[in-house]
Amino acid sequence: MTRKYHSVALIPEGVWGQTVASLIFDPKRHPDYSKVPEKLTMYSWRDHRAKDLERIINDPSAYQDPFSPEFNPEENFAYFNWGNPDIKADIKVYSPLSTIERHIDRISEEAGLGEKYRAILQAVYDSDLIILAPRSSELMEYVSALNKIYSSAAMQDKSPDVLCLTKGIFVDDEGTAKVPYEIIEEGLPKRMRKAIMVGPNISSEIRLYLPATSVVATKHSPRRRFLRELSELLSGYHFRPVWSKHPNALGWATAVKNVVAIGVGIGNSYIEDTLKNMTELSEEQIKNGSYNSNLLGEIVTLGMRDGWHAFNHLLNRHGRWSKVRPEEYLLSFGALGDTITTADSENSRNVRFGYHFGKELIKNPHADREALIEDVVQEKIKQAVEGIPTARDLQKLIKTHKLQVPFFEGVSEMLFGDLTPDVFVEKMFETAGRYETYDDRILSRLFGRRDVK
Known part of the structure; x- marks a missing residue:
């Protein structure tokens, strides 16, 4: 495996998103952890969720196992111990109230982003892979924000890959149905490679290091190279992706x-x-x-x-x-x-x-x-x-x-x-x-x- 991705952004953090990120960054999963990306940035749309994640990053002992009876999903949002000292990656969390760096603020104004999406810009700024994992009801909103970001003059030279985890169907007023791959393919700049990832899997079983697989699918050409790069990134001791050329059919299913x-x-x-x-x-x-x-x-x-x-x-x-x-x-x-x-x-x-x-x-x-x-x-x-x-x-x-x-x-x-x-x-x-x-x-x-x- 050759290093392809150096910085990964998770937008936004959530149960499934954190699970997929753990496939990449958890040292227990990889035969050669030196090939893992150096940086992970996460965006949280709620500040109290971001603070909970930051608390875990700074103090691993504060982590509460989500499988323990004491775990309260309304108060704890870290589904993986991101403060684990064995993780060598630089991990940061951004939210709407995060301190925004000056050059990020300038690009944000140029792109016409609101306060909420300035933090997204800060999270994805250096990323070469974006794991896009919002709820289905929020996917179009996030795609619109990312399109504004990467259509701005200051970001024209950046073209990160996008791996979408969202599942759902989108029906307009005329009764036309679309699936997530169509949304990201139509809504994001053409220069960005896009793929989706679907089951069969249950996130809680993956977090317990039980054997699992998923399907990564794209229509981007050359397809085989892109899918191989994603597979090498995600594969480990307990997880293996398979490939597909039918992202829309799989998105529907x-x-x-x-x-x-x-x-x-x-x-x-x-x-x-x-x-x-x-x-x-x-x-x-x-x-x-x-x-x-x-x-x-x-x-x-x-x-x-x-x-x-x-x-x-x-x-x-x-x-x-x-x-x-x-x-x-x-x-x-x-x-x-x-x-x-x-x-x-x-x-x-x-x-x-x-x-x-x-x-x-x-x-x-x-x-x-x-x-x-x-x-x-x-x-x-x-x-x-x-x-x-x-x-x-x-x-x-x-x-x-x-x-x-x-x-x-x-x-x-x-x-x-x-x-x-x-x-x-x-x-x-x-x-x-x-x-x-x-x-x-x-x-x-x-x-x-x-x-x-």
Whole structure:
């Protein structure tokens, strides 16, 4: 491996962003730590989060393990011990109230940046790789700020690579859907190389040094060189990325799998409620998900099928993106792998949200859904649940384009309409007694069947 990246910026810090940064800077992960970049800068949009990170950097003993019972995600924001003395990189954190250097202030005025984004400029100023990891609802805002920064005269000679971690779907007023790679490709200067990184993985398992992989994808040419450089940066003892040339398809798949995960969580709450009066089962047996396998398999299958149908109807067959074959979508790490990983994990915030939301909905079927969503997120999850805005955007697409995606429609109706978990499960079984439907071309490509026309 040759050193490609010298300075990495994480914009903004967050659970997944810090996890990916730890893949690069954690000395326990690399066979040759001398090849790791020399500098990490992080941007935090909230000053109290930045202060918490700075406290850890200056005093490693203040670090609180996020897996300990005492860890409070509302008060602690360091998901990795950035003060670890074994880390040789220079680490700095910037926030809107950070002291701004004079030349940064001058460039900020030229670019027309507000106070919030001056700190972003300071964080990315010397970087040759930007890890872009905002919530889906904030991606366009960050892309707009970075575009202003790198379009300014003082930054014309800088062209850092961008690795986007955001998952989500973006739907405009006309019902046109876009995914994160399209947002960064269209919104950032052409001279910057862009890629996305998607699952299958759960961040908490990566932080425990358990084996994992991800997919890095780009359409930038020459693609192989760029993907190799990113892979060498991220690879270590416990983590290996794979490559893809379909960032848009993977962006779609990894966004809608969060809605599948919410459906799984709601299904788990339904199973638990159904079993609670069965005295031969202990409370522990009921709660640990031992009896959700049948429903899990059905939900994942329906979600995968709806995901492909919507993708193919909205984006693939109209030629907006390079054509993606069914098997390239359905059998990919980013679609099949990430859906199974997320749906079958109790550590998935989308599954946990669906479970707690379903429990409350079973108790009170007439609850105000928006208020219930807010309560569950704030009291039970305490992190962003990306499947919620994705389900809302899918609901718009279903209505605008009259999509036949009954699973996604059902999850959206439970979240934002008046559907209840028991009716949702009943509707999923309405296909009983019919032939399973599929695209015959999938069979011919996957299994080489000559009898399929």
